[in-house]
Amino acid sequence: xxxxxxxxxxxxADRAGTRETVIPAEGVTLDELWxxxxxxxxxxxxxxGTLAFAVNGEYARGDARVFSGDEVAVLPPVSGG
Amino acid sequence: xxxxxEGPIDVGAVISAAQRPDCGAISTFVGxxxxxxxxxxxxxxxxxxxxxxxxxxxxxxxGAEIRERWDVRQVSIxxxxxxxxxxxxxxxxxxxxxxxxxxxxxxxxxxxxxxxVVPIWKREVWSDGYVWVxxxxxxxxxxxxx
Numbered sequence: 483x484x485x486x487x488x489x490x491x492x493x494x495a496d497r498a499g500t501r502e503t504v505i506p507a508e509g510v511t512l513d514e515l516w517x518x519x520x521x522x523x524x525x526x527x528x529x530x531g532t533l534a535f536a537v538n539g540e541y542a543r544g545d546a547r548v549f550s551g552d553e554v555a556v557l558p559p560v561s562g563g
Numbered sequence: 564x565x566x567x568x569e570g571p572i573d574v575g576a577v578i579s580a581a582q583r584p585d586c587g588a589i590s591t592f593v594g595x596x597x598x599x600x601x602x603x604x605x606x607x608x609x610x611x612x613x614x615x616x617x618x619x620x621x622x623x624x625x626g627a628e629i630r631e632r633w634d635v636r637q638v639s640i641x642x643x644x645x646x647x648x649x650x651x652x653x654x655x656x657x658x659x660x661x662x663x664x665x666x667x668x669x670x671x672x673x674x675x676x677x678x679x680v681v682p683i684w685k686r687e688v689w690s691d692g693y694v695w696v697x698x699x700x701x702x703x704x705x706x707x708x709x
Binding site: 489493494496532539540555558560561562 | 613617618642654674677678679680681682683695696701
């Protein structure tokens with residue numbers, strides 16, 4: 483299945499009930515991708531303001547564009563150490 | 564050396580590996596898992612999750628940032644993933660420098676940056692449920708969910 487691969491971590495994976503999903507989208511920004519993800523996993527919505535995103539392993543802003551085959555990571559506030 | 568490891572961190576080995584004749588100081592920071600208690604419940608263990616390989620790369624970037632700022636000759640950061648029992652080392656930072664000042668400052672910088680940018684998450688597993696630290700999402704009844 484082609485599309486944007488979305489990985490979820492920590493509390494976001496918990497809320498979504500999955501660690502990975504594929505969203506059929508092409509050339510959309512992260513801000514545009516979010517509603518598609520939240521529609522599938524409504525329990526994620528309350529976390530929106532706390533989340534950061536990475537595209538292919540690097541932090542990315544909401545206006546970053548993603549394409550089929552890209553890997554988007556949904557990152558709750560980090561808590562290492 | 565930058566590593567994310569599943570098993571216990573051999574802190575002594577990380578320090579030994581940083582000893583160099585051109586350095587007069589090795590500063591070591593070891594973060595250990597602390598047991599909190601509240602209202603009759605307590606933390607049984609912690610569980611760390613990392614987004615790899617991004618987390619590995621971010622550790623290396625912190626090392627590069629340190630080398631830009633201070634005269635250090637060796638930086639090692641080892642972070643645990645998976646289950647970590649109370650009192651165990653969850654992270655070890657070892658910095659070798661010709662002088663003690665940069666070694667102290669750089670090791671402090673490293674732990675602060677880890678807590679800002681490295682995609683690692685910690686889950687406290689309590690006797691009555693769990694909590695994702697930082698998100699306050701979990702199964703403990705007393706936790707205020709967003």
